[in-house]
Amino acid sequence: xxxxxxxxxxxxxxxxxxxxxxxxxxxxxxxxxxxxxxxxxxxxxxxxxxxxxxxxxxxxxxxxxxxxxxxxxxxxxxxxxxxxxxxxxxxxxxxxxxxxxxxxxxxxxxxxxxxxxxxxxxxxxxxxxxxxxxxxxxxxxxxxxxxxxxxxxxxxxxxxxxxxxxxxxxxxxxxxxxxxxxxxxxxxxxxxxxxxxxxxxxxxxxxxxxxxxxxxxxxxxxxxxxxxxxxxxxxxxxxxxxxxxxxxxxxxxxxxxxxxxxxxxxxxxxxxxxxxxxxxxxxxxxxxxxxxxxxxxxxxxxxxxxxxxxxxxxxxxxxxxxxxxxxxxxxxxxxxxxxxxxxxxxxxxxxxxxxxxxxxxxxxxxxxxxxxxxxxxxxxxxxxxxxxxxxxxxxxxxxxxxxxxxxxxxxxxxxxxxxxx
RNA sequence: CCAGGGGUGGCGGAGUGGCCAAUCGCAAUAGACUGUAAAUCUAUCGGGCUUGCCCUACGGGGGUUCGAAUCCCUCCCCCUGGA
Numbered sequence: 001x002x003x004x005x006x007x008x009x010x011x012x013x014x015x016x017x018x019x020x021x022x023x024x025x026x027x028x029x030x031x032x033x034x035x036x037x038x039x040x041x042x043x044x045x046x047x048x049x050x051x052x053x054x055x056x057x058x059x060x061x062x063x064x065x066x067x068x069x070x071x072x073x074x075x076x077x078x079x080x081x082x083x084x085x086x087x088x089x090x091x092x093x094x095x096x097x098x099x100x101x102x103x104x105x106x107x108x109x110x111x112x113x114x115x116x117x118x119x120x121x122x123x124x125x126x127x128x129x130x131x132x133x134x135x136x137x138x139x140x141x142x143x144x145x146x147x148x149x150x151x152x153x154x155x156x157x158x159x160x161x162x163x164x165x166x167x168x169x170x171x172x173x174x175x176x177x178x179x180x181x182x183x184x185x186x187x188x189x190x191x192x193x194x195x196x197x198x199x200x201x202x203x204x205x206x207x208x209x210x211x212x213x214x215x216x217x218x219x220x221x222x223x224x225x226x227x228x229x230x231x232x233x234x235x236x237x238x239x240x241x242x243x244x245x246x247x248x249x250x251x252x253x254x255x256x257x258x259x260x261x262x263x264x265x266x267x268x269x270x271x272x273x274x275x276x277x278x279x280x281x282x283x284x285x286x287x288x289x290x291x292x293x294x295x296x297x298x299x300x301x302x303x304x305x306x307x308x309x310x311x312x313x314x315x316x317x318x319x320x321x322x323x324x325x326x327x328x329x330x331x332x333x334x335x336x337x338x339x340x341x342x343x344x345x346x347x348x349x350x351x352x353x354x355x356x357x358x359x360x361x362x363x364x365x366x367x368x369x370x371x372x373x374x375x376x377x378x379x380x381x382x383x384x385x386x387x388x389x390x391x392x393x394x395x396x397x398x399x400x401x402x403x404x405x406x407x408x409x410x411x412x413x414x415x416x417x418x419x420x421x
Numbered sequence: 422c423c424a425g426g427g428g429u430g431g432c433g434g435a436g437u438g439g440c441c442a443a444u445c446g447c448a449a450u451a452g453a454c455u456g457u458a459a460a461u462c463u464a465u466c467g468g469g470c471u472u473g474c475c476c477u478a479c480g481g482g483g484g485u486u487c488g489a490a491u492c493c494c495u496c497c498c499c500c501u502g503g504a
Contacts, residue, residue: 037457058456097456106458113455203456243456271456281455302456323457330460331453344450375460376448383460 002195002239002266004029004297004318008406014289014316017405020297022195023237024080025055025087029297030313030405032304032398033058033091033321034391039069039083039192043330043383049085052388053358053395057088058321061188062095062180066173070191078193091196091321094185094227096220096243097271097302099169100203103162104155110205112273112302113281154209164202166219182226190234198269198301199227201243206273213247220245221259228263239266241299244288248275253284257291267297270317274303282311289316306397306421310414313401325394329386332375335393339420343386347372359392361385 001023008017018029033056040046059079064070076082079090105111163170168181185200201220204213224242231240242260246252260268270288274281285300292298297318303309304322312320325335332343336354350369352362361371366385374382397417404413 033456035457042457043460060457063457091456093456098458101456102458111455198456201456269456274455299456304455308455320455322455323459324455327457327459327461328454331462332460333454342452378460380460387460 001236004267004295006295010408013314014286015314015405015410016316016318017402018297018318020089020318022089022239024195025089027055027089028402029318030309030398030401031056031319032309032325032394033319034394035060035321035323035326036083037063038067039064039073039079041387042326043380043387045384046084048384048388049083051360053392055088056091056319056321057083057085058091058093059083059192059194060093060095060098061185061192062093062098064192065095065180065188066178070188073193074191080193089196090194091241091299092189092192092194092198093301094189094198094200094243095180096169096185096198096201097203099160099162099164099171099180100205102171103160103164104205104207107161108205108207110207112203113206113275154212155205155207156209156212164216164219166222168200168223169202182223183230186227186230186234186240190231190238193238195239196267196299197231197238197240199224199240199242199265201245201269201271203272204245204247206248206275208247208273210247210249210252213245213249214252217245217247217252217256221256224260224263228265241265241267241269243269243271243301244292245272246288247273248280248284250284250287253287254291257288261292265296267299268292269299269301271301281308282315285312285317286315304394306417309397309401310417313405313410314414325390326387329390330383332386333390334386335390337420343368343372343375353386353389357389357392358396359385359389361389362392 003021004018005021006016006018009015016029020027020029020031032054034041034052034054036049036057037060039059041049064073073079073082079092080086080088083090168179168184171178171180180200182200186197189197200223202216202223204216208216220243227240228242231238242263242265244253244256244260246254246256270285274284281303289298294316298316299319299321300312300317302322303312304320304324309320328335328340334341334343334346334353346368348369350367352365352367353359353371354362357363371382371385373379374385400413401410404410
């Protein structure tokens with residue numbers, strides 16, 4: 001089972017640090033999970049996992065299911081054995097997010113947040129030719145009343161190649177029909193055997209209308225009841241988190257937080273879309289954390305930009321997961337104390353990425369010019385080392401955040417990082 | 422010396438009379454990435470500005486043509502055979 005103790009909390013703010021314990025181990029919070037979609041980290045050999053500074057990982061039910069990895073996990077005796085990280089805490093996502101990312105999100109080329117720069121670009125050059133070049137732009141139309149302001153086009157139905165009904169989700173896999181629903185997701189997640197499981201939910205998009213977001217949220221609440229019900233038939237070793245939805249709408253977010261927060265679950269995910277800007281994310285999170293029971297952990301699903309982490313911790317979030325450290329590493333982006341750096345711009349330097357960094361790349365003295373040569377040669381070592389580095393960076397970042405909460409210097413830490421991020 | 426093939430933008434390599442400042446790939450440059458569709462994607466990539474046009478460009482020179490990277494002549498260079 002799971003227990004959560006808040007070890008540091010200032011009365012005047014929602015910021016808190018704590019310890020999350022499961023039968024497998026414990027982590028201090030706030031903490032960010034490294035995403036191991038297929039139960040392994042991209043561009044890292046599996047036996048490197050146990051050397052990582054990260055204590056928390058998240059594995060994806062949809063991908064391990066569709067790629068037929070779950071039987072291998074079962075054979076290995078569970079996800080901890082399969083990944084060879086017995087003492088670490090592992091979560092599984094329910095597969096609900098893939099309904100969005102492979103369905104609506106893919107069709108409309110949209111993520112969990114609408115990017116600010118696209119909106120700005122759009123304002124000034126709506127009628128220029130650039131318009132047709134980006135599919136995202138078709139979702140914006142001129143506000144005819146103001147002439148210059150923008151009105152977002154919203155979808156009233158899911159407009160989704162994946163069929164979502166009360167029963168669950170239907171999709172095609174290798175040309176054959178397939179179904180995912182709360183009961184199946186619980187079953188799969190039990191087989192995987194992570195410490196924390198997520199309820200089966202639907203992640204809505206910033207392009208969904210209020211009406212659709214509400215309809216979807218209410219369905220997600222019913223799916224939560226079914227997830228809880230299905231979970232009860234299994235052994236109580238795994239902790240099931242309920243997921244708050246409601247998009248960017250305050251009344252929906254508050255309603256969802258009340259309903260999900262009232263359920264007999266040991267923790268919560270906060271999912272879905274968060275509107276257009278970073279301020280919107282922080283505001284949306286604050287509506288939710290104001291209502292959720294404070295003694296239980298909150299995991300902000302899929303968020304991990306550094307500014308977003310600080311602002312969410314500020315609002316009382318304990319757990320995160322994000323692909324940014326690993327994905328951007330493969331995309332040649334380095335995270336450092338001086339900001340994000342494109343390796344491309346540093347490729348002539350015969351020196352390691354960062355002094356005083358404990359990652360293998362920096363300890364072994366791998367130079368940035370060497371990394372660049374490996375990238376050009378498509379040598380996997382390049383992304384292996386950059387991935388190790390970015391993971392170390394995020395592990396250090398989260399440790400600094402925890403220490404700053406305990407030392408009462410959280411806002412100074414935040415200001416330091418806001419100078420570069 | 423003879424025969425055959427070839428010389429195209431930083432590199433590789435299309436194009437064989439107009440739609441060619443020249444497909445495409447690489448490199449370069451700038452950017453993106455938030456419960457992984459992603460070791461991916463987007464944009465720029467001869468020069469100038471009043472962004473539509475002008476200039477310079479497909480080895481050098483000359484010619485044919487309204488028009489040439491593309492056809493002809495000539496020179497230079499490279500590759501493959503043969504003396």
